[in-house]
Amino acid sequence: MAPLVSVEKLTYSYPEGREDSSPTVRNVSFQLDAGEVVLLLGESGCGKSTVLRALNGLVPHFYGGTFAGRVRVAEMDTRSSRPRDLARVVGLVFQDPESQSVMTTVEREIAFGLENAGTPVASIGRLVEESLVALGLSHLRRATLSTLSGGELQKVALAAVLATQPQLLLLDEPTSQLDPVGAEELLSALRRLSEDTGTTIVLAEHRVDRCLHMAGRVLFMDSGDLVLDTTPSAFASWASTMHPEFLPPVTRLFAPGHRLPLTVRDARLAMNDGTERFAEPQWRNPDPVSDSNPASSTHYASHRANDSSADRGTLSVRRLSVGYPPDPPLLDDIDLELHTGRIVALLGENGCGKSTLICHFNGLRQPMAGSVAINGRLVSTMSVAEAARSCAILGQNPTDYFVHETLSRELDYSLEMHTQPGPARQYLREAIIHDLELSELLDRNPRDLSGGERTRAALALLACAHPPFLVLDEPTRGLDPTAKSALADLLARWAETGMGILVVTHDIEFAARCAHRVILLGDGGILADGPVEQVLDGSLFFSTQINRLLRHALPGVLRAEQVIIRDRETESAA
Amino acid sequence: MRGQRHIQSHRLSFRAGMAARRPAVVTAYTMFLVTAALVITNPLFLVCILCACLLTLASDGRLRAAAAYVRVAIYAGITVLIINPLFSSGGIHPLLAAQLGPFHLRITWEGIAFGAGQALHLITLILAFATLTLILDQDYQLAMLSRLSARSALVVSLATRLLPVLSRDAARISDAQRSRGAELDRGRWRDRAIARGPLLAGLLTQSLERGTDVAASMESRGYGLPGRTTWRRRLRWKTTDIAVAALAGGGFICLIVGGVSRNLGFAYFPVIANPMETFTTPSSIALLAFVFVPAVWSLTWRR
Numbered sequence A: 001m002a003p004l005v006s007v008e009k010l011t012y013s014y015p016e017g018r019e020d021s022s023p024t025v026r027n028v029s030f031q032l033d034a035g036e037v038v039l040l041l042g043e044s045g046c047g048k049s050t051v052l053r054a055l056n057g058l059v060p061h062f063y064g065g066t067f068a069g070r071v072r073v074a075e076m077d078t079r080s081s082r083p084r085d086l087a088r089v090v091g092l093v094f095q096d097p098e099s100q101s102v103m104t105t106v107e108r109e110i111a112f113g114l115e116n117a118g119t120p121v122a123s124i125g126r127l128v129e130e131s132l133v134a135l136g137l138s139h140l141r142r143a144t145l146s147t148l149s150g151g152e153l154q155k156v157a158l159a160a161v162l163a164t165q166p167q168l169l170l171l172d173e174p175t176s177q178l179d180p181v182g183a184e185e186l187l188s189a190l191r192r193l194s195e196d197t198g199t200t201i202v203l204a205e206h207r208v209d210r211c212l213h214m215a216g217r218v219l220f221m222d223s224g225d226l227v228l229d230t231t232p233s234a235f236a237s238w239a240s241t242m243h244p245e246f247l248p249p250v251t252r253l254f255a256p257g258h259r260l261p262l263t264v265r266d267a268r269l270a271m272n273d274g275t276e277r278f279a280e281p282q283w284r285n286p287d288p289v290s291d292s293n294p295a296s297s298t299h300y301a302s303h304r305a306n307d308s309s310a311d312r313g314t315l316s317v318r319r320l321s322v323g324y325p326p327d328p329p330l331l332d333d334i335d336l337e338l339h340t341g342r343i344v345a346l347l348g349e350n351g352c353g354k355s356t357l358i359c360h361f362n363g364l365r366q367p368m369a370g371s372v373a374i375n376g377r378l379v380s381t382m383s384v385a386e387a388a389r390s391c392a393i394l395g396q397n398p399t400d401y402f403v404h405e406t407l408s409r410e411l412d413y414s415l416e417m418h419t420q421p422g423p424a425r426q427y428l429r430e431a432i433i434h435d436l437e438l439s440e441l442l443d444r445n446p447r448d449l450s451g452g453e454r455t456r457a458a459l460a461l462l463a464c465a466h467p468p469f470l471v472l473d474e475p476t477r478g479l480d481p482t483a484k485s486a487l488a489d490l491l492a493r494w495a496e497t498g499m500g501i502l503v504v505t506h507d508i509e510f511a512a513r514c515a516h517r518v519i520l521l522g523d524g525g526i527l528a529d530g531p532v533e534q535v536l537d538g539s540l541f542f543s544t545q546i547n548r549l550l551r552h553a554l555p556g557v558l559r560a561e562q563v564i565i566r567d568r569e570t571e572s573a574a
Numbered sequence B: 001m002r003g004q005r006h007i008q009s010h011r012l013s014f015r016a017g018m019a020a021r022r023p024a025v026v027t028a029y030t031m032f033l034v035t036a037a038l039v040i041t042n043p044l045f046l047v048c049i050l051c052a053c054l055l056t057l058a059s060d061g062r063l064r065a066a067a068a069y070v071r072v073a074i075y076a077g078i079t080v081l082i083i084n085p086l087f088s089s090g091g092i093h094p095l096l097a098a099q100l101g102p103f104h105l106r107i108t109w110e111g112i113a114f115g116a117g118q119a120l121h122l123i124t125l126i127l128a129f130a131t132l133t134l135i136l137d138q139d140y141q142l143a144m145l146s147r148l149s150a151r152s153a154l155v156v157s158l159a160t161r162l163l164p165v166l167s168r169d170a171a172r173i174s175d176a177q178r179s180r181g182a183e184l185d186r187g188r189w190r191d192r193a194i195a196r197g198p199l200l201a202g203l204l205t206q207s208l209e210r211g212t213d214v215a216a217s218m219e220s221r222g223y224g225l226p227g228r229t230t231w232r233r234r235l236r237w238k239t240t241d242i243a244v245a246a247l248a249g250g251g252f253i254c255l256i257v258g259g260v261s262r263n264l265g266f267a268y269f270p271v272i273a274n275p276m277e278t279f280t281t282p283s284s285i286a287l288l289a290f291v292f293v294p295a296v297w298s299l300t301w302r303r
Helices: A048-055 A106-116 A121-134 A150-162 A180-197 A208-214 A232-242 A264-271 A299-305 A354-358 A384-388 A407-418 A423-435 A451-463 A481-496 A508-514 A545-550 A568-573 B023-039 B043-059 B067-087 B109-135 B138-148 B150-179 B189-220 B239-260 B282-298
Strands: A005-013 A025-032 A037-042 A066-073 A090-093 A168-172 A200-204 A217-222 A225-230 A314-322 A331-339 A343-348 A369-374 A391-394 A469-473 A500-504 A517-522 A525-531 B094-100 B103-108
Touching: A005 A048, A025 A048, A025 A066, A037 A048, A037 A180, A037 A208, A048 A066, A048 A090, A048 A168, A048 A200, A090 A150, A106 A121, A106 A150, A121 A150, A150 A168, A150 A180, A168 A180, A180 A200, A180 A208, A208 A232, A217 A232, A225 A232, A264 A545, A314 A354, A331 A354, A331 A500, A331 A525, A343 A354, A343 A481, A343 A508, A354 A469, A354 A500, A384 A391, A384 B150, A391 A451, A391 B150, A407 A423, A407 A451, A423 A451, A451 A469, A451 A481, A481 A500, A481 A508, A500 A508, B023 B043, B023 B109, B023 B239, B023 B282, B043 B109, B043 B282, B067 B103, B067 B109, B103 B109, B150 B189, B239 B282
Parallel strands: A025 A225, A037 A200, A037 A217, A090 A168, A168 A200, A343 A500, A343 A517, A391 A469, A469 A500
Antiparallel strands: A005 A025, A005 A066, A217 A225, A314 A331, A314 A369, A517 A525, B094 B103
8 A cells, every 4th residue: 555645855945045955854754654653853953844834735825835755645745736735734833823824714715625625514513523522622612813822823724724624744843832631632533533533643842751652753853854764762862962952851861871761651660560679769869959060150240240139039920810801710810920030930721810910920911900119119100111121021922023124133222221331331242142052053044043042032032131031931832852942041041140030831851950930820820839849849730740750759859950760681691 | 511601701702883884884984085185185085984983993993902103103194294394395385495515404384384295184084994894794704705715805804804803912022021020011111122122033934834734724714625615694775874885986977087187196395285275166165064063973883
């Protein structure tokens, strides 16, 4: 039987001026059979999205550029079949769900692909309904898309593609904005779909811990080359020495060289298999952030240290109610305090009001009741720009912060707003460029940067104001493990200089790595607020893999770096 | 998956007023308002059409959304009001005559009235188009036009969505800039305009990128394939729908009759005509009824 997908020696370059004109994908070949679930991994910019676009024909039909090799899907050659023709068999969910919505309401968005395919009207209603139910969107069926949260929009995008029942489903980071429960449910639904209907799924993801176990195959790309095409177990062995950052935390816990567990369940079985191969786990370092990279020596850190305005302070939220009148509040009667020098992670279900809440910290939204004060001064008495000097907010889309042609010009624009001309401004500029590793990017258009670079660039613009508080909304969205790790280190360094940081995230592993404290929102209020090891320990979903594995042996443990599990076999062999 | 949850009403797509009627009915009435605003020049009629547009927008709570259109209309109207009298020198009641180098400047009362009339016409026309854009269901527009031509539908659909999407993007970018510390709301209008200048480039780039992304999404979801079907929740024709459609139809007939009998025009030169002259004819009164009855009635409609 012919494979569903056949990619032969695919080499592709985007047209000059769009991106780097060197090939984005080089000499890539692979085949996929019906029912396979394939995980496509690699760092940001390695060509994953381009491969997905090539599989549905957008490359080269829509983007142009130089295309060599051949891609065949369901016996259709993508060079001669247009994406709209391939749409009958291929469904693609883009990285940014916001930019792919066409209609105005949820159910019409889901019906759009079915209408295009000429599905009989009588069937469309049924298929729309099934997709809504499958993704838990029934309550949003008549909601307008512009009012949905990022996670909800991501589910709608997926529902819209699932409804068309494609033979090949291409997903570009489908869980990047979903809460842990939503992500788990989505991936389970995908696995069921593949098993039940034989749908082939290609999943490009950075959250390996969520999906490595469900894949039957892993493709790993590096700088446009396909460097590995193997099983998840073989990938784990390879990555444990080559790219450990791409492994789930529970896999990193075990020494390389043997068959590595991919899930918490596998790890538990490995530890309890009766052979006593592994010694009892022991604490390596119980402090969640103390083993981050050292902070004190950075330029920006010393600049902040010399600045008296970056002194200790408090952001107080008193009896705050937030929402959209005349509806009842999304969050009601919230009391919390943020302190400088600490990193706080704000967690909660999609659509629970996290992003709405933080908009009140610099006055972007007015509270329904209650108040927010920074160092005793009410935010409601300041302009947003003024409040932003005390509490800078990095929204979900860093691109919104860029209004100039080059990053260098952006930095100057920010510095002009916040500092007087002179050597101090120049020193701050250099310090920020050095600390955020931007020197290579200064002459580039910030919109053309990769996800991680864009986040760093936007953070640099906010850093110019020397805010005592910094709030980041989903900063890890679209970041590869390396960029995520760099961001965690950066935040730890800045916290040590006295900055108070609040990170809104669905990435529990990231929260466990960099936060001192966790606030869990839900049911219109605060469900839990306390030290990271206390809130995340024992939680059902809002917890790390390591905690789920070792919570009974080592209560409070969250990260692989905190634990040592000795492999007796390896030790004795050595 | 998780069960039913409460959804806040601001997120629902339910519409009120004129927008709560069947899309075909809304199309008929708003198209009637646009056509009337195009062909009528009598200022009293224009004021009536303007009021009907504002009532229709108010019926769906869209006055705030129309604020951007109103601003554009007022600026354009003021520009016409200032410039027109300088070039329309007809009329028999001169107000000012002067020789400016090679140019002979002659401003008349009739010229000023003509400028005011043209400004009113322009404002009414912009507001009528705003009513069409804001009240008519955009998904319906896309479905309707795609039956005629997929490519035209794509262009019209993207164009009609442009303003709401641009205004959302502009709000987001402005918020991001404020969060960065940019003072966008301080000082006089000139200072604000200068402060907002850099945002324009970001907004334009973003809207171009968004347009490309939406087009890519439509292409990869099969838009343009032959045999497209259109699905929407089944809505019954109600007596009200039939009545409004009939009123809009009657309005179109009146426009044709008025056009043939030259009742809809207005003369500013050589002397300003009496606007009441054609305003009180039976066909004009009927036209006013067709303009106003649906607009006033729509204030009572809730879905």
